[in-house]
Amino acid sequence: MDEEWLEFLITIAGQLSIAVENAILFSDLQQSNRELAEAYDATIEGWSRALDLRDKETEGHTRRVTEMTLRLAEAMGVSGEERVYYRRGALLHDIGKMGIPDSILLKPGSLTTEEWAIMRRHPSYAQAMLSPIPYLWQSLDIPYSHHERWDGSGYPRGLKGELIPLAARIFAVVDVWDALTSNRPYRPAWGEEEALAYIRDQAGKHFDPAVVNIFLENYPEWTKT
Template identity: 40%
Template sequence: MKNPNPFLKKIISRKNTAKILNDMSARLNIRILITDAGDNIIADIGRDGEFGNSSNSMVIYPINAGGDEQIGFVKGNEGCSLVASIIDCVAEIESDKRDLTSELLSKYREINLFYDFAENINIRKDFNDMAMLTSTQISELLNADSILIILKNENTGLLEVVFKFGADAAKYAPLKPEDAIIPERVILSGRAEIVNDLSTDVELARILPRRTGSVLCAPLRIQNRVTGAIYLIKENPIAYTSENLKLLMVFSSQVAAFIENGKLLQNLQETFISTVYTLAETIEMRDNYTGDHTRRVMDYSLAIGGNLGISGEELETLKLSSILHDIGKIGISDSVLLKPGKLTDEEFEIIKSHTLLGEKILKNIKQLNHIIPGVKYHHERYDGKGYPEGLGGGDIDLMAKIIAVADTFDAMTTDRPYRKGLSYDAAFSELKKCSGTQFDPAIVDAFIEAFPDIKEK
């Protein structure tokens, strides 16, 4: 007999779940037998209760975890149907939490990798060192077998592999005509491409109809000119996504900058901002109605900061804080985050936790510790009635007070499934009405004064 299903056993063993099951067994005078899919007994509750008046009256109810896969069964009389429904619900919630934790860890890993890349590429003076660092990071993130950095020879017009990475990469250098088809297309169009099944690529299939595998290819763009491409190859087909392609494009833009001037010192901050913005957009893509929210909040925040005389490193801190102000929403379930109607009190508490989740994520990245106050406190109120700590007035971080105005203004003027966005004038009236209670009056005044310049951009 195999060991009991650990996931189901964990759910049933929890104090609250066990209490509910024992109470139901006692109140209904029924015996509740819970087994996993392999018929291992997880719990046998109410042994003195009854299954029914005969063996034929035992009913078996499946337990699912938010999908079609059965992870176990509840056995008993008809009264056990409610028990099975409760366990189903708990299992689905636990499964969602596990998925969200996995997504959170994945995004955290991406942030760390990107920051390491942005920090380390600055000290690379040699092209091969830079290319090795880039290829190692791409391979780790995107599971590539071979990575090629390809440049177009300005004299001959031919494509040349200037760097190759991976055990099988040598077979692609020099490029054969069939291997050059996709990079040539990307360089000519200037548009990145995903091909998840090479046998479906019409142009390539004419030459190699049985070619299999998947590729990502992003252009190397220098001063509005495409001079080459980064070509990622997976020998066996894999389901790459547009998010994967966007990540590759972040790398390709930095490789292009290095090739152009060999100096990335002045571009380091821009590299990191671009990376962080990409990750923020990934979170934002979960909600179709918040398109460009991150960019607008950043623009509004920087305009306010500029009007208040903020500059230099402090302005960069404001920029990063505004881009990542909602990073904690990685850990919020879609069923709550994307709910079209009014949230329940419990759901609102879950939403509110994104500020603390954001703090938790950023605490583990030493280089981003300085932006935690702006991320954590952007839902505090000037009158002390906000969250997560109920800070007020001058106790609230300046970056957070700026982001609060920018974030609220964008929320008010953006269409949602359940309401039309306010006009700018109506939103300004709301900001003024809440000035001194929800918002710092100086921040509201600075935003209203700076807004005409934002519209002109």
């Protein structure tokens, strides 16, 4: 074997060694990123459970609305990658209520005008709490905007129509549906037909009509699973 050929083989071997080392480093980095993402998501789930524990009357609400939001988003053609952000946003949709005093959040009767003004701050509190966390930037639409209304009468920004992020428009239907069909201190749960009629009636007012249509088309099938 001549010297030039030997040097060529040594060079190739060196390049292969570097490539293998880089592949190992990349694999290790991917594993670290996966583990970090899993840790973040476990923390998010812990936050949502803590809120459920604080407000016993809505216990289980977060889990139910998260599951149905993902189903509705999939039915509307939202990609799997985007649904990851929807899931985090749904889990954290009421995180801003951490800033609401117990005397208001847990009040068994009707809220006064002043108390409602405070309660309506919770989306803005959520934005303030979560926006410093880059990992959650793509998941802020639901916590910040799920109380906006299609006709512009919602809060905190009074957004109208398609100016409301799609994630929030999808979640709003699910959130109201679950609230109506659950027992609350101030009223018993509505029946299924009554709740469906309300959702249908609010298309074009509270809700995006396109989202309502997909919800009503798919809801009967979802109840079978």
